[in-house]
Amino acid sequence: MQGSGIHGDEFDRAAHLLRTAQFNKGDVLLETGSVCKDAFHVTKGLLRVATLDSDGNEHIVQFAPEGWFASDRGSMYFNEPSKLRIDAIEDSAVVLIGQDFFDALSSASEKFRSYNTTLLHNHIRHIQDRVALLLGARADERYQTFIRMYPDLLLRVPQKMIASYLGITPESLSRVRRELAERNFKGRAAKK
Amino acid sequence: MQGSGIHGDEFDRAAHLLRTAQFNKGDVLLETGSVCKDAFHVTKGLLRVATLDSDGNEHIVQFAPEGWFASDRGSMYFNEPSKLRIDAIEDSAVVLIGQDFFDALSSASEKFRSYNTTLLHNHIRHIQDRVALLLGARADERYQTFIRMYPDLLLRVPQKMIASYLGITPESLSRVRRELAERNFKGRAAKK
DNA sequence: CGTCGAATTGATGTCATTCAACTACAGTGG
DNA sequence: CCACTGTAGTTGAATGACATCAATTCGACG
Numbered sequence: 001m002q003g004s005g006i007h008g009d010e011f012d013r014a015a016h017l018l019r020t021a022q023f024n025k026g027d028v029l030l031e032t033g034s035v036c037k038d039a040f041h042v043t044k045g046l047l048r049v050a051t052l053d054s055d056g057n058e059h060i061v062q063f064a065p066e067g068w069f070a071s072d073r074g075s076m077y078f079n080e081p082s083k084l085r086i087d088a089i090e091d092s093a094v095v096l097i098g099q100d101f102f103d104a105l106s107s108a109s110e111k112f113r114s115y116n117t118t119l120l121h122n123h124i125r126h127i128q129d130r131v132a133l134l135l136g137a138r139a140d141e142r143y144q145t146f147i148r149m150y151p152d153l154l155l156r157v158p159q160k161m162i163a164s165y166l167g168i169t170p171e172s173l174s175r176v177r178r179e180l181a182e183r184n185f186k187g188r189a190a191k192k
Numbered sequence: 193m194q195g196s197g198i199h200g201d202e203f204d205r206a207a208h209l210l211r212t213a214q215f216n217k218g219d220v221l222l223e224t225g226s227v228c229k230d231a232f233h234v235t236k237g238l239l240r241v242a243t244l245d246s247d248g249n250e251h252i253v254q255f256a257p258e259g260w261f262a263s264d265r266g267s268m269y270f271n272e273p274s275k276l277r278i279d280a281i282e283d284s285a286v287v288l289i290g291q292d293f294f295d296a297l298s299s300a301s302e303k304f305r306s307y308n309t310t311l312l313h314n315h316i317r318h319i320q321d322r323v324a325l326l327l328g329a330r331a332d333e334r335y336q337t338f339i340r341m342y343p344d345l346l347l348r349v350p351q352k353m354i355a356s357y358l359g360i361t362p363e364s365l366s367r368v369r370r371e372l373a374e375r376n377f378k379g380r381a382a383k384k
Numbered sequence: 385c386g387t388c389g390a391a392t393t394g395a396t397g398t399c400a401t402t403c404a405a406c407t408a409c410a411g412t413g414g
Numbered sequence: 415c416c417a418c419t420g421t422a423g424t425t426g427a428a429t430g431a432c433a434t435c436a437a438t439t440c441g442a443c444g
Binding site: 350351352362363365366367369370 | 421422423424425
């Protein structure tokens with residue numbers, strides 16, 4: 001999820017609980033089946049959050065570019081094995097935020113509590129929209145929604161990953177794109 | 193979402209902010225486009241949370257039987273119009289919990305804060321699983337997962353609503369059910 | 385320049401939808 | 415009590431959307 005940033009007195013006092021790390025493209029930050037120990041806040045680069053289904057196919061749940069969080073907060077909070085995998089799509093600089101940090105700052109700072117609560121609500125809203133889209137939209141609509149919401153990612157993320165995020169195959173996405181391009185072309189030509 | 197219950201001193205002091213209400217089957221508790229003012233905690237009955245897609249089709253996002261919450265926490269928290277609709281599938285007794293209640297108890301009680309945080313994390317985990325299922329599973333797998341997770345609802349909810357929840361048509365669900373029944377029959381016969 | 389993965393394209397298959405007909409059943413009013 | 419009506423569920427046939435498989439092409443990079 002996206003976060004606007006954390007600052008202030010109490011923050012400084014808990015800052016020693018934060019670590020930063022550098023990851024290379026392809027590095028795995030959270031392996032499926034292990035407990036998620038940290039939330040990853042991306043300062044630079046791009047992370048990917050994914051699940052494996054019963055047939056072994058990978059499905060991308062979320063992208064996390066600069067300023068966003070990647071984590072399995074459920075796994076962190078309940079201390080149970082995660083179904084998700086998090087890895088780096090680009091070389092990335094990341095801030096690691098453990099549950100201890102959340103706990104320390106939560107008990108110390110009202111401001112942080114409300115910040116964190118906002119994060120959680122944002123996250124919920126976000127996934128909720130995703131469910132609605134997956135339930136109600138066909139391939140082309142999903143893609144167009146994606147374009148509107150993450151125009152920047154279009155340029156950075158290989159198409160096959162976008163397809164995975166949308167829940168379709170790379171081939172289908174390719175066809176959807178062609179169709180849209182043709183429609184746009186005809187649309188413009190007609191307007192002339 | 194499900195909640196185990198709220199009790200204690202601080203709770204009693206904020207209890208006057210709670211209201212209860214009785215709804216009839218078919219009554220609408222939250223209309224699409226309006227801001228969600230209350231979370232609904234079901235003491236008896238069954239609520240439904242749904243979205244409308246661009247073609248006007250309804251998709252059920254969540255069922256809320258006894259002990260569960262139905263609400264759009266995003267809409268409540270950010271005070272923005274909801275994309276969801278909540279109505280009663282059965283005659284229902286409901287506790288209405290406004291944002292003021294959350295705020296009051298949150299500032300008064302550490303216990304409640306953590307309870308609420310747990311609720312939010314539960315909710316996230318829940319929707320996350322739903323996304324994974326919608327991305328990766330076919331109709332029959334979705335249905336079987338539903339059976340495992342909500343065996344009680346199977347008996348109470350009309351099939352067409354289950355279909356809507358699963359993101360398939362009632363006809364498809366009917367066929368899936370027949371297929372499963374046949375498979376089970378053959379399976380048992382073979383074991384004899 | 386050669387190699388390897390990404391993307392495109394075509395042919396075909398599968399899963400689920402759509403549309404329509406029909407059955408079963410609950411609720412309503414005569 | 416029965417006919418009337420509406421809704422849920424089932425079934426069949428045709429269609430549609432997307433997947434799968436296979437063959438190229440494109441493009442980045444060593």
